Structure formats: C-alpha cells, structure tokens
Amino acid sequence: MRKSIVITKFFVIIWIIFLGSCIKINKAPDSPAKPTGPSSGYLDSVYSFSTITSDPNGDGISYRFNWGDGDTSEWSSWLVSGTPYSLGHSWLHSGSFFITSQAKDKNEKKSDWSQSHNINIIAPFWVRTFGGTDDDRGYSVQQTSDGGYIIGGITRSFGASNWGDVYLIKTDVDGNQIWAKIYDAVDSYQRLSVQQTTDGGYIIIGHSVIKTNQNGDTVWTKQYRGESGQQTSDGGYIIVGNTSSAPGEIYLIKTDANGNQTWIKTFGGTSGDVEGYSVEQTSDNGYIIAGYTEFNHDVYLIKTDVNGNQTWTQNFGGTDFDYGNSVRQTSDGGYIIVGCTYSFDVGGGDMYLIKTDANGNQTWTQNFGGTSFECGYSVQQTTDGGYIVAGSTTSYGTGGDVYLIKTSINGNDVWTKTFGGTSGEVGFSVQQTVDGGYIITGSTSSFGAGESDVYLIKTDANGNTK
Numbered sequence: 319m320r321k322s323i324v325i326t327k328f329f330v331i332i333w334i335i336f337l338g339s340c341i342k343i344n345k346a347p348d349s350p351a352k353p354t355g356p357s358s359g360y361l362d363s364v365y366s367f368s369t370i371t372s373d374p375n376g377d378g379i380s381y382r383f384n385w386g387d388g389d390t391s392e393w394s395s396w397l398v399s400g401t402p403y404s405l406g407h408s409w410l411h412s413g414s415f416f417i418t419s420q421a422k423d424k425n426e427k428k429s430d431w432s433q434s435h436n437i438n439i440i441a442p443f444w445v446r447t448f449g450g451t452d453d454d455r456g457y458s459v460q461q462t463s464d465g466g467y468i469i470g471g472i473t474r475s476f477g478a479s480n481w482g483d484v485y486l487i488k489t490d491v492d493g494n495q496i497w498a499k500i501y502d503a504v505d506s507y508q509r510l511s512v513q514q515t516t517d518g519g520y521i522i523i524g525h526s527v528i529k530t531n532q533n534g535d536t537v538w539t540k541q542y543r544g545e546s547g548q549q550t551s552d553g554g555y556i557i558v559g560n561t562s563s564a565p566g567e568i569y570l571i572k573t574d575a576n577g578n579q580t581w582i583k584t585f586g587g588t589s590g591d592v593e594g595y596s597v598e599q600t601s602d603n604g605y606i607i608a609g610y611t612e613f614n615h616d617v618y619l620i621k622t623d624v625n626g627n628q629t630w631t632q633n634f635g636g637t638d639f640d641y642g643n644s645v646r647q648t649s650d651g652g653y654i655i656v657g658c659t660y661s662f663d664v665g666g667g668d669m670y671l672i673k674t675d676a677n678g679n680q681t682w683t684q685n686f687g688g689t690s691f692e693c694g695y696s697v698q699q700t701t702d703g704g705y706i707v708a709g710s711t712t713s714y715g716t717g718g719d720v721y722l723i724k725t726s727i728n729g730n731d732v733w734t735k736t737f738g739g740t741s742g743e744v745g746f747s748v749q750q751t752v753d754g755g756y757i758i759t760g761s762t763s764s765f766g767a768g769e770s771d772v773y774l775i776k777t778d779a780n781g782n783t784k
Contacts, residue, residue, distance in 0.1 A: 326353060337759060338444060344375060344377075344425050345373075345374040345375055345427070346423065346425070346427040346429050347371050347372065347373040347377075347421040347422065347423055347427070347428075347429040347661075348373070348374065348421075348429060349371065349421075349429045349430040349431070349432055349647035350369040350381065350420065350421050350429060350432040351369050351370050351371065351432060352369075352432050352435055353368065353383065353417045353418070353435040353581060354367065354368050354433070354435065355367035355368065355417070355435060355440065356437060357435075357436060357437055357751075358437065358440070359437060359439050360437075360439065360441065360753075361408075361409060361410065361439060361440070361441050361442070362408055362410070363406070363408055364407065365406060365407065365409045365437065366404050366405065367404065367417055367435065368402055368403060368404040369381060369383075369402065369419040370400070370402040370403070371400075371421045371429065372399045373399040373423050375423070375426070376395060377423040377424055378396040378398060378399065378423065379396070379397055379398075379401075379421045379422065380393045380394050380395070380421065380422050380423075380515075381393070381394045381405075381419055381420070381421050382751060383405055383418070384418045384420070384422055385415060385417055386415035386416040386417055386418075387409055387410075387413075387415055388763070391405055391407070397612075403419075405689065410442050411439070412439050412491075413438075413439060414422065414435035414436060414437075414438050415436070415437050415438075416435070416436055417435045417437060418433070418434050418474055419431070419434050419435060420432070431592065438465075440465075440491050440492060440753070441492050441776070442776075442778040443755065443776050443777050443778050443783040443784065444775075444776050445493075445773075445774070445775050446489070446494075446495075446774040446775075447488035447762060447765050447766035447767070447771040447772060448469070448498070448766075448771060448772040449473065449475050449486050449770070449771035449772050450473070450475025450476055450768050451475055451767060451768040452473075452474040452475040453472075453473075453474040453475070453482070453563060453608065453768065453769045453770050454471065454475050454485060454748070454761070454766075454768065454772050455471045455472050455761040455770060456469045456471040456487075456746065456759030456760055456761065456762070456773060456774065457470055457471050457472070457509055457511070457760075458470040458471070458511040458512045458513075458746070458747045459512075459747045459748075459749060459757050459758070459759035459774065460512060460513055460749055461751050462488075462514050463514065463518070465490075465491040465752070466488065466489050466496065467488075467489045467757055467774070468484055468486070468488055468489075468512055468520055469485075469487040469759050469773050469774060470511060470512030470520075470522050470524070471484075471485045471486075471487070471510070471759070472479075472483070472485055472509050473500060474511070475768055476500050477500040479502065480502055481503075482503070483500050483502055483503050484501040484502075484522060484524055484525070484526075484532065485500060486498065486499045486501070486522060486530070488534060491768075493533075493725040493776060497531070497533065497534055498534075499534035499535075501522070501528055501539075502633045503525040503526065507582055509524070509545045509546065509595065510522060510523060511523050511524070511544075511545075513549060514726040515549050516549065517532075518531075519532050519537065520532075521547070521548075521549055521555060523542075523544040523545075523546060523548075523555070523557055524543075524544060526539055526540060526543065526548070527539065527540040527544060527557060527577055529567055529577060531643075533537040536571060538576065538577050539577075540573070540576075540577040540578075543559050544557040544558060544559040544575075544596060545558055545559050545593075545594060545595050545654060546558050546596045546597050547597060548598065550599050550603075550764060551599065551603060551613035553574075554572060554573050554574045554576040554580065554598055554635075555572075555573045555577065556570070556571070556572055556573075556605055557571040557572075557573070557595070558595075558609075559571070559572075559594070560593045561595060565586075565590055565592075565612075566586075566591035566592060566593060567584045567585060567586050567592060568585040568586055568592050568593065568594035569582055569583065569584045569594075569643075569781075570582065570583045570585070570594075570597065570607065572626060578700070581595065581625065581626055582626075583622070583626035583627070583628075585607075585620055585628060585631075586618075590611070590612030591612040592609065592610065592611045592612065592613075592676070593610045593611075593618075593750065594607045594608070594620070595608060595609045595642065595643050595644070596608045596609070596644045597645075598645060598646055598647060600621075600647050601614060601647060601651065602624070603624040603644075604622050604623045604624050605621070605622045606621055606622075606647060606653055607621075607645070608618070608642035608643070608655050608657070609641075610640075610641045611722040613633075614633060614636065615638065615639045616633040616634055616635035616640050616641060617633065617640050617641060617655060617672065618631065618632075618642060618644035619642065619655065619678050630678055631678075632679070632680075634655070634672050634680060634683070636659070636661025638659075638660035638661040639658075639660045640657065640658065640659045640660065640661050640670060641657040641670075641693075642655045642656070642670075642672070643658070643693070643695045643696070644656050644657070644694070644695060644697045645697075646698055647698060648699050650675075650676075651675075652663070652671055652673060652675045652677040653673070653678065654671070654672070654674075654697050654699060655671070655672040655697070656669065656670065656671075656694035656695070656696065656697035656707050657670045657693070658670055658693035658694065659685060664685070664689055665688070665689040665690065666686055666687075666688060666690045666691040666712070666713075667687070667691045667692060668685040668711050669686040669687055669692045669693060669694040669707065669711075669721065669723070670683070671686070671694065671697070671705070671707060673729060682728060682729055683729075684729035684730070684731075686707075686721075686723055686731065686734070687711065687713055688711070688714060689713055690711075690712040691712045691713070691724055692710065692711045692712070692713060693710055694707050694708070694721075694784075695708060695709050695710075695744075695745065695746045695775025696746060696747045697748075698749055700724070701754070702727075703726075703727040704724060704725050704726045704727050704732065705724070705727075705729065706722070706724055706725075706750060706756055707721075707722070707723045707724075707725065708713060708721065708722050708745035708758050708760070709721045709745055710743070710744040710745060710760075711736060712737050715736030715737075716736075716739060716764075717740055717742070718738040718743060718744075719738035719743050720736065720737040720738055720744065720745035720758060720773070720775065721734075721736060721745060722735045722736070722737070722756070722758060722781055733780060734781075735782075737758075737773075737775055737783040738762065739763075739765060740760070740766055741762075741763035741764040742763045742770075743760060743761065743762045743763065744760045744761050744773075746761075747759050751776070753779075754778075754779040755776060755777050755779050756776070756777045756781065757774070757775070757776050757777075758773075758774070758777070759772065759774050759775075760773045761773055769784040
C-alpha cells in the first residue's frame with residue numbers, strides 16, 4: 319500500500335512538471351533602446367527617431383513614442399520581435415524635449431518606457447526689438463556659447479546720460495531677452511563692439527572699455543575710447559580708436575587681461591586726418607586695422623606685428639570719398655573689407671567690398687547699390703568660403719532698410735535681402751550662426767516702442783525671416 323502511494327505521488331509530480339512545461343508564462347517585452355535621432359532641429363520640420371527591442375516569449379511587438387511635448391504617437395503595426403522601428407515628428411513650439419519609447423506584445427503586456435533622448439527645437443528665423451520711448455540702437459552682436467546672443471548698443475531711453483548710455487542685452491536662442499544692463503557713459507553715441515570672453519563674461523569696447531561677468535555685472539572699467547576691439551590670444555585685449563587732435567591719428571592699445579595698458583601705437587597724421595574703425599588679431603598674432611585716410615579720401619588698411627609696429631599700409635578708392643568700416647582676415651590669409659564708396663557708386667554712395675591678398679594687395683572689388691545711398695558696416699567670411707555683408711539701403715526695400723548681401727568667394731551676389739518698414743532701418747553687425755543662418759543687429763524706426771529701437775533679426779541660411 320505504502321509503495322502504491324509513493325508511486326502515485328511520483329506520477330503526480332511528473333504530471334505537474336509536464337503540465338508546467340506546457341504552460342507558457344507571458345512576459346512583457348524588454349524596455350526599448352534609448353531612441354536615436356538628431357539632438358537639435360527647427361520648428362515645423364519633421365525629424366525621424368528609431369528604437370528597438372525584443373519580446374522574451376518571441377511574440378510580435380508594437381511600438382509607440384512619447385515626444386515630450388504632450389503628444390504620444392499611436393501604436394505601430396505588429397512587428398517581429400527584434401525588429402527596429404522608426405517614426406517622424408515635428409514640434410510646434412521651441413524648447414528642449416525628451417523623447418522616450420515603449421513596446422507591447424499581442425497580449426497587451428507593456429514594457430517600461432525607455433531612457434530619454436533630448437532634442438532642442440529652435441525657430442530658424444525671427445525678428446525682435448528692444449528699447450524704450452527714446453533712441454536705442456544695436457551696434458554689435460555675437461552668438462554666445464549657450465546658443466543665445468549678446469547685443470551691444472546705446473540707449474537714450476534708459477540710464478542717466480542724455481547722450482546715450484551703453485546698452486547690453488542677453489537673449490536666449492529665440493531672441494527672448496534674459497537680461498539687460500545699462501552702463502553710465504558721458505557720450506556713447508558712437509560705434510562699439512561686444513564679444514563673449516573666454517571666462518564666459520563679456521568685453522564692451524566703446525566710449526570706455528567695460529569687462530563684465532556672465533550676468534553682465536561690471537568687473538572693471540577702463541577709460542580707453544575705442545571704435546572696435548576684441549580679446550586677444552593671450553587673454554588681453556586690443557582696442558582701436560581715434561585721437562581728437564589735429565591732424566587726427568589712429569591709436570592702437572594693447573592691454574593685459576585686467577585692462578591695464580601694455581603698449582600704445584599711433585598711425586597717420588602727417589598727411590591729414592586718419593580714422594580707424596575696425597581691428598582684428600591676425601593669424602600671425604599681429605593686427606589688421608581698417609578705416610579712412612583724408613589723403614586721397616581712401617579706405618585705409620594697416621597691418622602691424624604682434625607689438626603694434628606697422629608692417630605695411632594700403633589705400634583703396636578713387637577720386638571721391640571711400641571708407642572702410644569693417645575688416646576680417648580670410649581663410650587664405652588675405653583680408654575682406656566692407657565700407658562705402660562715392661568714387662565708384664551708381665548714385666549717392668554704394669556698398670564697397672574689397673578683397674586683398676596677405677600683403678594687402680587688391681584682388682578684387684565689388685559694389686552693391688542703386689541710385690540712392692548704400693553702405694556696408696559689417697562683413698564676415700561664411701563657412702562656404704563666401705561672405706555675408708550687412709549695412710543699409712535707401713535704393714531698395716521700403717525706404718531706408720537693413721541691407722543683407724550673401725556673396726560667393728569671388729564677391730558675386732548670391733542673394734540680397736532687405737528688412738524694415740517705412741521709417742528707416744540700419745544693419746550695423748552681422749554674424750553667421752551655428753545653424754548656418756545669420757544674426758543681424760542695428761536700429762529700427764518702423765517697429766518697436768520708441769523713436770528707434772534695437773533691431774535683432776535672425777534669418778535662415780538663405781536670408782529668410784518667414
């Protein structure tokens with residue numbers, strides 16, 4: 319009897335094991351892989367993302383994505399376990415979005431959500447104005463390391479000076495103001511430049527030289543009156559300005575990182591007034607200066623060594639007045655200059671673009687304009703080897719507009735854009751942005767709150783704002 323019971327228990331156990339092997343325990347699919355796809359993009363553009371997972375039971379699987387903007391996709395059609403899945407999405411608002419994916423099997427068993435993939439969506443173009451009820455202008459703009467922008471200008475709407483105080487505006491990537499600072503000045507109604515420094519702060523060169531931290535708070539101020547400048551490779555600064563004595567001279571000041579003068583050099587003055595408007599450190603650690611000479615009324619180009627000693631000078635122009643407002647070294651070691659010409663204009667003054675070799679010898683020139691007044695104030699070589707130029711036009715547009723010209727490497731017009739309304743606009747500074755578009759600042763009397771406002775324009779790679 320006992321033996322019979324033992325045998326029975328044995329067969330029961332065997333039967334349970336057999337039944338267990340026949341019963342399939344359903345498990346949820348594994349959590350999908352972190353979605354892969356672009357990390358940045360534009361509004362209203364579709365971007366594709368991919369993910370993959372498998373089901374422990376080998377069941378078919380379906381996927382969906384959460385796009386991080388309040389929208390979750392529909393479940394996909396059924397796929398074989400281990401098959402990747404891709405889907406596209408576009409965003410209607412700019413910002414930072416975190417994309418995740420999930421899978422389910424045919425028994426509606428759902429996986430955990432995947433790790434997130436981050437994408438930053440920005441607007442490819444927009445227009446902004448800043449200012450109060452009086453006269454405000456933007457003279458210099460640069461994209462900052464966080465993708466936003468820093469604008470240097472003047473304001474008569476805010477601050478204590480009736481003649482205009484220094485106006486510094488920080489924006490996000492979409493041109494929305496983060497903060498603005500006002501710095502007292504006796505007379506800031508002149509050119510100035512701003513640049514982000516290696517410590518994340520800013521250097522403003524204008525009626526005085528102001529160093530700030532990343533929040534725009536003053537670190538130090540020096541009473542050097544400059545037209546243009548930049549941080550140099552040794553952490554100091556280079557400043558170009560003009561004397562008030564007659565005959566007028568150009569001065570070049572080199573400082574250390576704390577703004578203390580290292581040396582000063584002067585140029586010109588023996589054959590009439592000279593003026594320097596733009597300076598840049600060159601690849602040999604020397605400097606290039608562009609401006610104007612009263613001798614022959616020409617564009618004036620000066621090259622110096624690292625210690626500010628003059629290496630050579632060049633004049634460009636004709637029988638009338640010609641000015642060089644901005645100079646940059648080009649990828650071939652030469653230089654590109656933009657300004658205004660009355661010697662070669664169609665009528666009333668034209669934008670004047672000059673390309674030179676490394677020794678300042680003219681390679682080519684181009685004029686842009688119509689029967690009224692045009693002038694160029696800022697130039698930069700673009701990533702395709704051509705040039706972007708900003709200035710003003712009264713021949714085209716709606717009557718006194720920002721004038722933006724993209725050229726080929728040989729200075730031939732690729733496209734031209736104007737921006738503005740009926741009351742007058744000027745573009746004083748342009749820079750290519752990391753997305754291949756352009757950022758321009760200047761002034762507008764057609765839009766904004768006052769007599770004139772700081773004008774900030776972001777375009778796409780073709781100069782479009784809509």
